[in-house]
Amino acid sequence: MPRIIEGECPVSVRLLAEHMRNMVVQTRPKIPETSAQIPAKVPGGVYSDLQRAGIIGDILAGFNDVQTRWVAYDTWTYKANFQVSEKDVQSPVANLVFEGVDTIAFIELNDVPIGSTQNMFVRYVFDVKEHLKIGVNELKVTFASPVHAAENRSAKHFTAPACVPDEYNGECHANQLRKMQASFSWDWGPAFPSVGLWKPVYIEIYDTAIIRSLTTHTEQKDQLWYLRILAHLESGTSAKRVEGYITAKLFVEGHQSLNVAREIAIMTRHDGTVEVELNITVHSNVISFWWPNGFGDQPLYDLKVTLATHKDGYEVSHKHIKIGFRTLELVEEDASKILGNTTAGKGLTFYFKVNGYPMFMKGSNWIPANILPEIGYDKRTVDELLISARDTHMAMLRVWGGGVYESDYFYERCDQLGILIWQDFLFACSMYPADTEFLDNVKVEIEQTVIRLQHHPSIAVWAGNNENEVALRGNWYNTLTEFNKYKDEYIKLYVETIKPIVETWDPRRRYLVSSPSNGLESEQEGYIAKNPYDSNYGDTHYYNYLSDNWDINIYPNTRFASEYGFQSLPSLKTMATATKNKEDYHVNSSYSKHRQHSPNGYDFITDQMNRRLKLDENDPKHFEKFVFYSQISQAMAIKAETEFYRQSQADWYTMGALYWQLNDVWQAPSWSSIEYSGKWKMLHYFAKSFFAPVLVSPRLLLTDIVDVYAINDRLVPIIDGKITVDYFNWSILTPFKSQEFATNVDLLSAKKVTSLGLLNYNKDEIFLRFSFHMEGVSMSPYNFVFPKPLKDIKGLMQPNIKVTVSKNFYRNKLNDTFKYVVNIEVDAVVLFLWLETDSLHGHFDDNGLVITQANIAVNYYIKRRITVEDLEKNIRYQYYMN
Template sequence: MKAFAKVIYVLVVWTQLNHSISAFTKLSLSSSKYVSWTLDNKNGSIKVPASVPGGVYSDLMKAGIIGDILKGFNDVKTRWVAYDEWTFTGTFNVTEDQLGSAVARLVFHGVDTFARIMLNGNMLDLTNNMFVRYVYDVKQHLKVGLNEMELKFRSPVEAAKTRSDHHFAAPDCVPPEYNGECHVNQIRKMQASFSWDWGPAFPSVGIWKPAEIEFYDVAILRTINVKYEKRDAFWDLKIINYLESNMATKTINVTVHAWIKLEGNQTLHVEKEFNVESKDGLYTEVVIDMKISENDVRLWWPNGYGDQPLYDLFVAVYTVKDYSQVHKRIGFRTVKLVQTPVAANSSASQGLTFYFEVNGYPLFMKGSNWIPQHVLPEYSYEKSRTKQLLKAAVDVHMNMLRVWGGGLYESEYFYELCDEYGIMIWQDLPFACSMYPVDSDFLDTVRLEVTQKVIDLQSHPSIVLWAGNNENEAALRGNWYSTNSDFNKYKAEYIQLYVTTIKPIVETLLGPNSYLVSSPGNGLESEAEGYIALNPYDPHFGDTHYYNYVADNWDESTFPLTRFASEYGFQSLPSLSTMKKAAEKPEDFSLDSEYSKHRQHSPNGYTFIKVQMDKRLHLDKNDTSYFEKFVFYSQISQAMVIKTQTEFYRQSRDKWHTMGALYWQLNDIWQAPSWSGIEYGGKWKMLHYFAKRFFAPVLVSPAQVSPGVVAVYLLNDRLVPIINATIIVDVYRWDSLTPIMTRTFQADAPALSASRLKDEINLWKNNTSSIFIKFSLRAEEIDSPVNYFFPKPLKSIEGLQKPQISIYVRKPKKVGREYRYKVVARVDAVVLFLWLEAENITGYFEDNGFIATTPVGAQTYFRTKTQMKPEELRQKITYQYYFH
């Protein structure tokens, strides 16, 4: 705890000395020090130690009953686990002092999913939602000494089937290529746990979050909801405190203390006393207000626009006998999703805008989509992996991530890091790519889930929007699941779930303009059309998802306009080094192998990758290194497709009010072909290195407007204008490192703009098969990456020479716990997509995937915790590049 908080504690406790106050205590059911857990199956043939937090698959792996679930075909070979019934049994001791408390509450923060909970032979509940917090009054069931807890889990696959038999909602099942299970839309469980087109099915069960028994006498503070609003020169804070109380107590006297440390080492403290009526022991609300001068706090900004100051807010609740507290770190910012009519004088004069205004500025959202880090939920919150992935997003200028609706509400640590890093979060609720039932049991658990999660997460400055679902409006309108014959029924159920049930909860807790019914969709226009728009992909409204696997996606004329691109992407294969952690036999490394077919869950996925590659690259089917090159070329193709599409969206800022580009997807859940830019294990694909360039705050970006004619945009995402910059255009032949022509343009750009230069580059007099263009920017105190334009597909270029490449490594510098080695690649010819690897060394290159146009073809740094001589590293470095 901070020193200032300790001082406040002393003062508060001193004023309360006339009471016999003690902090409530907890008995952790997640600690092997206090509880012993075992796991056994229905017929008793398996009995192993268990973990909390944990799950059946992770416990069976630890016990050696099953192997690494992500290797080979183990997702299918271990599917028997999902059909068995499993019981977690825990034994623990309770002391006489603990039972002397008036209240004993058992709290499960996450139970996955259908469990009968027994305590000392007494049934407490049948759970049905992995996302909710379950709280039980267990005072009457506990005893001094040894106690036994039992959670008997039903197969989630069987439970989903049973519910579907009674409350069917389309689709009937996932495509066979998924190797998945059916009817996950019937249950409140991570939807991707039954498989997806980028991930395996592991329908786990378990106590996937911590659990404890709380002992207190009158009331405790469970959580708080912090609302703040800027009024003139002040911030008004409304702190809604949610109390849980002794069910026998009807009137509670509580004193609430709130204090926050502000700039200049100031501390603001507010105290208020309440007499409240308890509501059957759960969620009694008391409100305390604060008024803070705008001079006492600094604004929180997204990554790339400023700092992310966070302020410690403590709230303590005192009763006559006990106290409890909650600590939040909050940031002060204004954010609103702006959907207003487009100006009449605009080239896109129809429709509504769709952009995020942050602290009064319309900011372009640059980022990606986040899927669960692991298919087992107990591993999905791993802190080191969370930090690695979020830091990777920051490093490539991302300022927004969309937490996708087929996954999880992420960990508190995830959102805390997003607060610190300035990554804004578009939070989908976990409903995706399905119709959903609306029976009373389902709606009741959804109400509890949404209420709890919005309250628990709302105070994070990083969370800027909640969305009801992923793609369900588009699926219903587009008849994805053959629902047209029952369209009116499904539309009514859709509205009942997302509009009648969820929308009022979110907007009551957060206020208006905080909830988007569906993504993609037309936003307010969809609402005006009865929540199912005739065309949910209308480019004049809302956000869109766009995938086209057969067009030439290196040509930006392929892409439709949009106000906000919240999903778009293309597949690639993971690197060989990542594949080797899962593939078990040499023959697996072939596109025709059973292993490769098993890992590709997207129907016709390899065909689409090949079709896209063949449009621009040349790869001989008879090449002895065909598979290795296919893997590498797939990453080139993916990187260039997403680069082209992203720059198109950035260029469209001024001409079409396009204000967001979130590509699909950031991370991977296993070692398989997918749309990710970062492989499972954390290795960057070429796409993620390219993102560092195409998301740069300032970028010179070309666009072919007609054959042989190239327009030039100066993209400026900064809060200040660019003045007196020089754009340098170098025209190269493929057979030389010396440009054949150089032109310069003077350019200015307003703040937050996508300015198209009046001058265009006309190449029609040249043999466009033999040339390419390099763009760079020279401006004071602006670091902008170079960019390139290739007039012809690389498979048909003329003059490209096979290069000689020499690698040099300098002595390292120690940076924290890592050694930073400078690596230089010298070349004697133009090199396309020069890719460096360091074999069998744990570490990473800071930059990669170079277009080499100078004798010093590439300069980067390799970072590793391994100390070695420069020559040792040089010998380990290998390289690839595109050549035909």
Template sequence: MTRVTYLVWSVLVLTVIINGISGQEYKIELSSSHVTWRVENKNKSISVAATVPGGIYTDLQNAGIIGNVLDGFNDVLARWVAYDSWTYETKFQVRPEYLEHAASILVLEGVDTVAFLEMNGRPFGLTNNMFVRYVFDIKQYLKAGENELGVRFMSPLEAANARSEKHFTAPQCVPQEYHGECHANQLRKMQASFSWDWGPAFPSVGLWKNVSIEFYNGAIIRTVTTHINRDKFHWYLKIVAHLESGVKKQKVKGYLSAKLSVNAHQSLTIGKHIELWTRDDGKIEAELNMTIHANVISLWWPNGYGEQPLYDLEVGLMNEGESHVSRKQVRIGFRTIELVEDDASTALGNTTGGQGLTFYFKVNGYPLFMKGSNWIPSNILPELGADKEIVDHLLMSARDTHMAMLRVWGGGVYESDYFYQKCDELGILIWQDFLFACAMYPTDAEFLETVQVEIEQNVNRLQHHASIAVWAGNNENEVAIRGNWYNTQPEFDRYKSEYIKLYVDVIKPIVERLDPGRRYLVSSPSNGRKSEEDGYIALNPYDAHYGDTHYYNYIADNWDFNIYPQTRFASEYGFQSFPSLKTMRSATNKSADFSLDSDYSKHRQHSPNGNNNIEVQITRHLRLDKNDTDYFRKFVFFSQISQAMSIKAETEFYRQSQADWFTMGALYWQLNDVWQAPSWAGIEYGGKWKMLHYFARRFFAPVLVSPRLTLTGDVDVYLINDRFVPIIDAEIIVDVFNWSSLTPILTQSYPANTEALSSTKQASLDIWKKENKEEILLKFSLKCMGVESPPNYIFPVPLKTVKGLSTPNIRVKLRRLDVSSEDENRFVVTIKTDAIVLFFWLESEVDGHFSDNGLILTEGETQLYFTTKVSTNKKTIQRGISYSYYMH
């Protein structure tokens, strides 16, 4: 990188808030709620108020320099921002007594990304990794009174190009359909900020996390890690306090203590005197060990399997000769987790599926099927990704649809502390990718050095969370090398060597040293332990007998269970759909844009051939006339039907395959969205649930009757049970309907029994193998005391060819729920129909949430709930409710 001339900063007037940590320790917060920041570009033609934590796009948007970044074509129209250089600057006051402390430390929690730092006109450091917390000793640069801090950012596009010229690593650029930028793999920066097939390019710069200055003597606790093991009667907790002195090679003397709050309002306290020498970087670790009787601890369970008790752990360090204590508090859960990769024949016997290795998570001694999705950043601008309201909504939406695991995908960011704390509380396990995705990566000394710091810091930061289940080195890079995705085959040996150097020689030892209790997978997908045995680049990383797989197929009939390959663990799979018209209108109000042929629609579809792939799937099953004057609205609606039905089929196939292949995970792609565009998401940007997410509540149900239409024309019926108790003496009810009537023409029942935590085929049916299959549908339900299963359906032929489907007379009525005042925003919605209705979909102009949607109506009356975000009268809601359904 080339050092550029620093800008001359203008004088600022500001107020500094000083937070006294204790009698002898002080902290100056430099967030913009306490001081005034400004940002200006290279030629000083733009100078505006800045926000810290924040970023350049939000600052320019707030100043009116650019419009809403997600409107229209603004992702391209505002690209000039990423080509300019920007300087953030502030002034603050330092009292003379603060400078008497041994350490004066500038802490930058997140800098995005390549920046040069100055204090009072004197350069003192640089940054090159947005995932690293930077800690600078600035004692020699500070003065009593007014001080000035400047952070001069290099254009991320120029920085990436400059590095690529020296250390080119494939691929050259993203596909042109992404409307993105090149060489994101050269920077330790959110890879998706240069664009992806589901999102726009906003190559941001800024101080995206907190900035502060710490003054202290002795040492402080920067992070705490916990290592938990158990036997029959006790938990064994090793607590590691990661200390920083701020001074090289310093003796740290003091008293280290830990207090753990346990059940029945009890607490356990331990402590010891320490006397340690820090390393050259001023850091050292100190340990405490605590033994806890199992009687005072309750187990932490994933969502759907039990409760999530968390316990406060406070670790303190009283430095010798000082009156202050450095404290760190975390909340921990007690659970065991293991990724089991054993001989598959032990689970399945010596069958075809019994070859190879298992791949499943055993939690608290039980093998649990992991239901869930993949998490991408909640906002394309990283400084906005920690918004608690948005994080809460997305994670609770995952919880409410029975998800037990989310995979934090490797092209985003390590999420906020709040995100992982919320996952701990909700019981959502996290498959955490390290942030390398869909590319080869350089292995020059500078790159590897910053990666080492990144991995160490983030493992230490996240390790104590009960929700962290597994670490993975990268997203799809093993299969990319083996599959020659980026024309790397001519240099295969080079790229394999660099791959091993980065993920095996550098990252793997760090993770295994800092967190030996969790599995580190080199890649996802991979063959897991088998890939390692085969030299880390397997001949077939998608081998169904090992590890995890990512599977996408837009050509075959995606509603057909029989097209999907077996796998031990499906960690990615999905299909696109359009967001609702309501969500799209938040990005454009031009009627001409609402057409598949519009420049706007083409611009927003980043997946090559994406709209055609959606159309192929729609027209396999649904009748859609291109000459229909309502074509675009129907295309949008049908795309959500097709997506929901396709992922339903694939997910239920994986859940069924627990029986004969020991498939033990289904994480579909993807949970959330970053803008208003076609994508694989189940929740639209803004938080609206697509039909897919409503379907997920049903196809992830803890107990599910799941039928499969086989290639021979039979219907295999599975009973899936994710509970810890078996299902016995149950009945599966099969109702056969003519499309023309709400009254079944035939009802039959079949005995059903299954073990706990299992999937079992109950029967193979041929009751509908007769003429006129296009005139009937099958409904499956469960009759069992105290056990519920959502209804499930089989359509023997594509819906576009069914006969007898009549136009229904539908009435929708609303009434306020007659309960306590705390539910005043909840309403009962009653739907009445005189005919079968397919994919009945409710919309509301009033912001709120339906308890169910996308329904197959086979009864004359159905009730569900609508909850508004704010108090609204019934008439306003009733007027704003509309509905759609499939009809041909």
């Protein structure tokens, strides 16, 4: 087996003795340099180390994103000593392995230069056998400033755009580096141009070869599955003959295993790598299908591949992964086959078929879990976010192209939770260079990434970039005069460089050149479509801040909505972790302006609120209500748009809704449904309802007609279901009229059931409540139509609200969580009742409640036992009232 040598921690980094306060982004500080050393963690980064050492404070507090920018302008050196034995020195292979280096670094071992790094997403392996010595060895890694490195490279290979908008408070030329693009700032996050050893560093010492990775390919034919395994071997960094015996063992159901083995005697390539193929035939009666979340279970099967010196000999290396058996294809075919010879039937479909079933993909977009990449790999944070996605019926997340390729743990958890991944390659919102050095850098990145992730059943599709096709066609960066130059470079990068690599190592998955795009149609138009947003093809990103986002009629048709969203502010509880200065708690404060990176962002939020809600600027609680109303507005806007897409499965064959965005990297206005603290915004609670597997979904038309849709996302049809429509006056909890409609709905489909007229009602005095009932359907939430903006309604009464906690509580021993039942009594309709427990760290299972009954109950979950009295005392609430 390979032996691993790791450096002693702490290592040390060179730092500057002081830093400037209150500097502006454009300033390049000239700071007297002194030599000092502080402990550093590996994996880690300089920002993290400086915080632990007390050199800088919390980087996410106040204006620290700018006030600590000096860190990104300087060079930094990591040093570590490690012991090497005489046996180690005598081994045939000794490789120094860096799993991830962020980003431009120069490496020395015992004062001898051994190599450099230029790509944060690449694993670097250096042959150090000739440089090791018995006893103490010193490793030194010196990092160049990523800001200056990007600037220097741009001077030679300028590629638009030069800089991010001023509102981002960011840095320029991120597109020149193979580094997390968002680390130079984005509209939802701060600039922290990180440097450091963000993944493990170690020395591998071995005699023969190691199994670095496994890729697997499954194909189903009748009752058999054909499993093709490629074991990716490394024998050092130069050509070598590898001899031995390789075995694959697949553990299947019934405590059985399927084995295959072969003897090998092969020459590696010049870099010491080679692949060995193994094939196993698996009968379908010993495995079960892997299904996306909400459609079935996620059985995973252990696959272990072992390399030995000979058939019964010493084990040299082994690799263990878990695989799932499922079929998945992205179907782009003549839409008229489904929709007939209609306007909707023109063009091509764009949907995912899993295990033979066309599935509407519900979900969101994933950005890095932390602005510092090494912290973004934190397992607890990843778990909380993915479980929050699972619990709101999401079946797909799009890993966005301006972040990082996520950790092995992330994809393993997606496999376990049934969350399919739309994986962007890491190019976003820019043109990118296409010089030889850049392309060679990218080739290694793409090959390593595809080989590392390919075996996961959760990976659904690869996409070459985020928004770069539409950016070029739409002249986002004033590239029109050089359109042909940039088009040629675009094709050179995404088509001629990336596409062949993906198709070599993962031939069964679809590679989309861009997102959004027209898919096959874009390819037929030379990869830059005349209209990449054509509603008859592919996927779209849609944002509209000028229209009424609560109005379901404003949204355009699409085959697949892979991005759409609206901003809100984080809660005051989350905001308090960034500033406790009460003067900051105002929309026009310097702090609030600093945190809002979207140009005109607060104006857009205010405009949306004023269309539907009433907020007095002179209210002493104006900012608190502004935060609360922004979350109401965001939740209702995304609810309207999502339900439009789900309804449109019936008449446009829209087959996906991934809203922007799931998570946050700091405490600021953003499009997220989960705050940086992990706290759910109202949007995330609403997602639990608007993504429900069975949903009655109304569409209020401009003609005052309400079309009523039934949506069935299950693998069984709805037979003899019942839709109830209750008509309410705002002034009373009892409906003044009810109607019932019987409905049948095919499996995995949406259907318009009926239409209702509101012409004979005073629409400012009423609202409608929709519900669905059928035996075997346990969860179908209420839905509502508010015919008039809530600021204009008549009859809404000031409610009396009583909140109590049941005496009994429940403990879940599996996750050590305590559940309490919270009872809510009201005497009037309550809009968007929002429950908080500021001094307790638990969560409610439902929130933002529209209450139309005198008594309801919600559950409260917390990780420690508390008294009923403590919980009752800590619950506070707010709601919307004109």
